Amino acid sequence: MDILVSYDVNTQDKEGRRRLRRVAKICEGWAQRVQLSVFECRVSDVELERMKQRLLKVIDRELDSLRIYRLRGKREEVVEAFGRDSYVDFTEPLVL
Numbered sequence: 021m022d023i024l025v026s027y028d029v030n031t032q033d034k035e036g037r038r039r040l041r042r043v044a045k046i047c048e049g050w051a052q053r054v055q056l057s058v059f060e061c062r063v064s065d066v067e068l069e070r071m072k073q074r075l076l077k078v079i080d081r082e083l084d085s086l087r088i089y090r091l092r093g094k095r096e097e098v099v100e101a102f103g104r105d106s107y108v109d110f111t112e113p114l115v116l
Contacts, residue, residue, distance in 0.1 A: 021062070021063060021064070021065070021068070021090060021091075022060065022061070022062050022090075022091040022094070022098075023051075023060070023061055023062075023063060023068060023088055023089060023090055023091060024058065024059070024060055024088070024089040024091060025047055025051060025058070025059045025060075025061070025071075025075075025086075025087070025088050025089075026057060026058045026059075026086075026087045026088075026089070027043050027047075027057050027075075027079070027084065027085060027086045027087070028057060028084065028085040029043055029057075029079065029083075029084045029085075030080070030083035030084055036080075036083065036084075039078055039079060039080065039084065042078045043075060043078050043079060043084075043086075044057075046071065046074050046075055046078065047059040047071075047075075050063060050067065050071045054101075060091075060099075068088075072088065
């Protein structure tokens, strides 16, 4: 399944900046960054649950926001990207 992960972490203190780095690092392990706090990825149900559990251990639910959107259909059918779009579909053959 294709998902979109978006987050907003309160960075007014040192702990918030630490959480921001940790959330970004977790997302980078599963997904491609398409904007500063937005990631797209293709995961199985099990992978999504693992990712979600790791993220929920990091964020402060009183101060931060985490959103996970399930994209219905293929990315090219449900996402319109304007301007710079460096998304790479790793399921397709890569030509070097």
